[in-house]
Amino acid sequence: MDNGGSEGIMSEVIVENVTKKFGNFVALDNVNLTIKPKEFFVLLGPSGSGKTTLLRLIAGLEDITEGSIYIGGKKVNDVPPKDRNVAMVFQNYALYPHFNVFDNIALTLKVRGYSKDAIKSRVSEIAKILHIEDILNKKPRELSGGQQQRVALARALVREPSVFLLDEPLSNLDAKLRVEARSFLRSLQKEVGVTTVFVTHDQSEAMALATTIAVLDKGIIKQVGDPYELYTKPKDIFTAGFIGSPAMNMIPGKLVKDGSSWRFVSEDFSVQLINTEFENEYDVILGIRPEHITLVKDDGINAKINNVEPMGAVTYLDIQVGSVELTVQYTGLIKLEAGMEIKVKFVEEKMLFYDRKTEKLLNV
Amino acid sequence: MKKLDAFLLILLIIFSFFALFPIYWTVITALKVNSEIFTIPPVFFPTKITFSNFYTPGTTFGEVSQTAFGSFPWLINSTIIALASSLIGTFVIGAPAAYALTRYLKNVWFARLILFMMMIPEAAFIIPFYVIITKLNMINTWWGLILVYISFTAPLSTWLLMGFFSDIPKSVEEAASIDGLSAFSTFYKIALPMVIPGIMVSIILNFINAWNEFIYALVLTYTPFPTGAQTVPLYLTDFIVIEKSFAWGGLAAAGVIVMLPSIILGIYAQKYLVKGWTMGAVKE
Ligand SMILES: Nc1ncnc2c1ncn2[C@@H]1O[C@H](COP(=O)(O)OP(=O)(O)O)[C@@H](O)[C@H]1O
Numbered sequence A: 001m002d003n004g005g006s007e008g009i010m011s012e013v014i015v016e017n018v019t020k021k022f023g024n025f026v027a028l029d030n031v032n033l034t035i036k037p038k039e040f041f042v043l044l045g046p047s048g049s050g051k052t053t054l055l056r057l058i059a060g061l062e063d064i065t066e067g068s069i070y071i072g073g074k075k076v077n078d079v080p081p082k083d084r085n086v087a088m089v090f091q092n093y094a095l096y097p098h099f100n101v102f103d104n105i106a107l108t109l110k111v112r113g114y115s116k117d118a119i120k121s122r123v124s125e126i127a128k129i130l131h132i133e134d135i136l137n138k139k140p141r142e143l144s145g146g147q148q149q150r151v152a153l154a155r156a157l158v159r160e161p162s163v164f165l166l167d168e169p170l171s172n173l174d175a176k177l178r179v180e181a182r183s184f185l186r187s188l189q190k191e192v193g194v195t196t197v198f199v200t201h202d203q204s205e206a207m208a209l210a211t212t213i214a215v216l217d218k219g220i221i222k223q224v225g226d227p228y229e230l231y232t233k234p235k236d237i238f239t240a241g242f243i244g245s246p247a248m249n250m251i252p253g254k255l256v257k258d259g260s261s262w263r264f265v266s267e268d269f270s271v272q273l274i275n276t277e278f279e280n281e282y283d284v285i286l287g288i289r290p291e292h293i294t295l296v297k298d299d300g301i302n303a304k305i306n307n308v309e310p311m312g313a314v315t316y317l318d319i320q321v322g323s324v325e326l327t328v329q330y331t332g333l334i335k336l337e338a339g340m341e342i343k344v345k346f347v348e349e350k351m352l353f354y355d356r357k358t359e360k361l362l363n364v
Numbered sequence B: 001m002k003k004l005d006a007f008l009l010i011l012l013i014i015f016s017f018f019a020l021f022p023i024y025w026t027v028i029t030a031l032k033v034n035s036e037i038f039t040i041p042p043v044f045f046p047t048k049i050t051f052s053n054f055y056t057p058g059t060t061f062g063e064v065s066q067t068a069f070g071s072f073p074w075l076i077n078s079t080i081i082a083l084a085s086s087l088i089g090t091f092v093i094g095a096p097a098a099y100a101l102t103r104y105l106k107n108v109w110f111a112r113l114i115l116f117m118m119m120i121p122e123a124a125f126i127i128p129f130y131v132i133i134t135k136l137n138m139i140n141t142w143w144g145l146i147l148v149y150i151s152f153t154a155p156l157s158t159w160l161l162m163g164f165f166s167d168i169p170k171s172v173e174e175a176a177s178i179d180g181l182s183a184f185s186t187f188y189k190i191a192l193p194m195v196i197p198g199i200m201v202s203i204i205l206n207f208i209n210a211w212n213e214f215i216y217a218l219v220l221t222y223t224p225f226p227t228g229a230q231t232v233p234l235y236l237t238d239f240i241v242i243e244k245s246f247a248w249g250g251l252a253a254a255g256v257i258v259m260l261p262s263i264i265l266g267i268y269a270q271k272y273l274v275k276g277w278t279m280g281a282v283k284e
């Protein structure tokens, strides 16, 4: 796209000690984030965790209670939304119902004083990218959900904003369209190169899109990192449980020193640890992902199969180990049935231990 | 459920009868020949239809009345005054006030005050208004009546449009502010077009109210167009030729002319009232 004086295409967003209160309710608690230029940054958290609130603070739609936000090096606390040069896609799209698609997209250019010809060429350019050239004369109510979403994206992308804010823009699409839209969004963002903050509660969406993910829970940033980091080394129990599907298995137990090595002891079994060291004995929760539990012939933990779910490429097994039920992911198909007795083993390098008191990761 | 439906239907028929019969009576009287107007028992289904009541003056007890078509100068005044007070009440005061009250000044007491003002009979203010309009030198002028009528069209428009504005999803206006629109542009380019059904209802109700108003017109005006601002309801009273004597045919014919705009607009407004108020911008 031709670049019409876009001051902030490389904009960095810094959120510094930001707290947001609604009355006495703390929606965001001392949030610190640095969103690098051109990054695809995903805010991930369950419903009500404060994602939308943070996005609205960056857009300027809410006042900051404490702290500061910088866009492109400029403090924007007191800058109204219309002067922040951010673009936003609302969860409900918020298209202008009385304008046709062309005018929906063109309005922001008209306001910014672009010439008629410039508006026309820019709108048709973005419409081509988003495959909405054929519906430019239609009103929003005549469009399907997928088309409305693309119009909302077009409206945001038609000018080059400093920051592109997306609030669960794919949540209204059906499963197939959503997966398509993901890869489309990702390549579009690469192409346009605008710093993007994307909000979602769907961890698989976050993993698929993000260069960096920030995990948010009850207004607190739990962890910031790339998808690999978040998946392999979640720093606390919340993140560990939130990222990954099926979810990580969590087994309460104790870390006990056993001569020169350590042992994980649960109510129903214990595991000798060969390569892992700790400072103290702790009450812990062992986190182990389904794909890191393997089936073994002998010398394993006894388990009974509760349920078998063959998916094709993988098979999920729900197994009972004493009082805990675990999920196992087996690569490929396997002939097993509910009720069978098997033996399993945990991959030691993948075992994550969380202090039960602080809920923080103990492995180094 | 079925029983209730039948009961409601009967109730509706009774109400409709009460509402529609006077209209029917006026229309048939306007179209009756004189001999069928003055009969006991009354004629409900006229055997002969005539339009002469519209253009010939009636005579009762030897007195000659005006004609229905003679109402033209009064109709001009009514049209201008009703249009102006309706449009000003809707666009200049009602819509901006309603928008400000739903978006910025979310004060319930102010809203209640408006409702309260609408509940006071208009005629209660007749003396102060008479004094004000006299002082303003606006007796028997368009602006005299327009100003008074705005005092009841504006609160109605405000009250009505508040409901419409609060139904607009907030995010549409937020999108406009992010797109770079000022607060004022957001109001008139985005919010206002989204409440067009409400605007229509407001214009029509205001127009009908002002069109039908009698007491203020009686007190504040005394000659028709072009010398004064007398409105058409006053013309109707002139069909009372001498005391207790009515030119019924002409009165009914003039009544039909006066009712026509209200009825047409009423039917038109109904379409907007019934129509859905949000227009599918937002996927909830
Ligand atoms: N305008 C508001 N007034 C009061 N509470 C609010 C307001 N907006 C959001 N909240 C509260 O703040 C919390 C975070 O909301 P939100 O940012 O919308 O969460 P998310 O987008 O992660 O689902 C919720 O508990 C919500 O009820």
Ligand SMILES: [Mg+2]
Binding pocket: A051, A052, A053
């Ligand atoms: Mg949200």
